[in-house]
Amino acid sequence: MNPEWSPDEERLLDAPTIRPYVIARGRTEAQDRFDLISLAVTIRPTTGAEIGLDPEHQAIVRLCRRALSVAEIAAHLDLPAGIVRVLLGDLFDRGFVAVQQPQPEMDVLDERMYKAVLDGLRAL
Amino acid sequence: MVSGHSDTLKMPKAIKLLIAGGFGVGKTTMVGAVSEIRPLRTEETLTNLSVGVDDLSGVEAKATTTVAMDFGRISIGQDFVLYLFGTPGQERFWFVWDELARGALGAVVLADTRRLADCFPSVDYFERRGTPFVVAVNCFEGAPVFELDEVKLALNLGQDVPILLCDARRRESGKEVLIALVKHAYGRRPTAAAH
Numbered sequence: 446m447n448p449e450w451s452p453d454e455e456r457l458l459d460a461p462t463i464r465p466y467v468i469a470r471g472r473t474e475a476q477d478r479f480d481l482i483s484l485a486v487t488i489r490p491t492t493g494a495e496i497g498l499d500p501e502h503q504a505i506v507r508l509c510r511r512a513l514s515v516a517e518i519a520a521h522l523d524l525p526a527g528i529v530r531v532l533l534g535d536l537f538d539r540g541f542v543a544v545q546q547p548q549p550e551m552d553v554l555d556e557r558m559y560k561a562v563l564d565g566l567r568a569l
Numbered sequence: 570m571v572s573g574h575s576d577t578l579k580m581p582k583a584i585k586l587l588i589a590g591g592f593g594v595g596k597t598t599m600v601g602a603v604s605e606i607r608p609l610r611t612e613e614t615l616t617n618l619s620v621g622v623d624d625l626s627g628v629e630a631k632a633t634t635t636v637a638m639d640f641g642r643i644s645i646g647q648d649f650v651l652y653l654f655g656t657p658g659q660e661r662f663w664f665v666w667d668e669l670a671r672g673a674l675g676a677v678v679l680a681d682t683r684r685l686a687d688c689f690p691s692v693d694y695f696e697r698r699g700t701p702f703v704v705a706v707n708c709f710e711g712a713p714v715f716e717l718d719e720v721k722l723a724l725n726l727g728q729d730v731p732i733l734l735c736d737a738r739r740r741e742s743g744k745e746v747l748i749a750l751v752k753h754a755y756g757r758r759p760t761a762a763a764h
């Protein structure tokens with residue numbers, strides 16, 4: 446009998462909860478790197494043959510053909526936002542996606558931003 | 570960090586707005602009414618929180634808390650995209666609020682006149698943080714009708730804080746509230762000179 450495995454234990458491990466942490470391999474340092482509204486866009490498609498890219502990485506690359514926020518990616522792929530941050534960090538480091546961080550300190554000083562947003566809202 | 574390639578890529582600027590207020594006050598409804606996408610849900614998993622306060626075992630308890638947030642999106646042409654986040658209703662999620670409120674342009678505090686006190690914590694929170702906010706009184710059927718001035722008094726709002734009636738189910742109404750918020754945020758913006 447395999448001592449590492451017991452059916453009781455397996456029942457305790459709820460697969461949907463555990464899986465993301467396996468994908469992210471316990472890395473948490475990337476968690477602070479991206480905001481919920483950081484936008485990601487794919488700049489280089491994957492071939493599917495890359496070493497070290499999980500299906501979840503590939504899914505993000507496919508999804509981000511248009512710019513999407515961390516929050517949207519997380520919602521579409523049904524992954525916690527923290528995991529998406531880690532995966533995005535990998536993809537960014539390897540040059541598959543560009544990420545644009547929000548710059549609220551600069552935006553609040555930009556008069557044109559307020560005007561554009563007000564005009565946009567009125568036109569909704 | 571603005572990441573490398575973005576200089577050459579034209580990406581919109583993302584702007585965050587919050588919809589706050591007590592439990593069941595209509596936050597998700599308002600997000601859905603104005604969003605161009607059906608409201609999405611994202612989960613933040615927060616770990617390494619010490620929750621051992623009432624744990625007498627002396628062992629530091631590490632917990633994982635998952636908080637779900639609803640959000641929607643409004644594209645403003647090619648240049649801006651607004652993300653509207655419904656804040657989690659419970660006060661024990663302050664730490665998520667901190668993350669959400671960081672960098673937010675402003676917040677809507679939804680109030681229900683049947684349970685006005687439910688929005689006190691939100692009002693307090695944004696006042697303390699200095700986040701520009703407006704109060705929108707969601708008009709539920711059968712709710713007592715008060716003059717907005719009375720509500721303003723009851724909430725002890727600053728004179729400059731806009732307060733308006735709304736129907737969270739109606740897009741037009743949600744639009745009006747957001748316009749009031751962005752105008753207010755504009756009036757409260759830090760001036761370049763102060764930087």
Ligand SMILES: Nc1nc2c(ncn2[C@@H]2O[C@H](COP(=O)(O)OP(=O)(O)OP(=O)(O)O)[C@@H](O)[C@H]2O)c(=O)[nH]1
Pocket residue numbers: 591592593594595596597598599655658707708709710735736737738
């Ligand atoms: N009559 C009326 N009903 C509303 C209005 N806004 C929301 N509701 C209803 O109130 C209920 C609660 O609305 P939600 O949008 O889920 O409230 P919430 O603030 O997101 O709730 P939590 O996230 O659980 O705190 C739903 O059944 C809505 O349909 C309104 O303006 N008028």
Ligand SMILES: [Mg+2]
Pocket residue numbers: 596597598639655
């Ligand atoms: Mg809700």
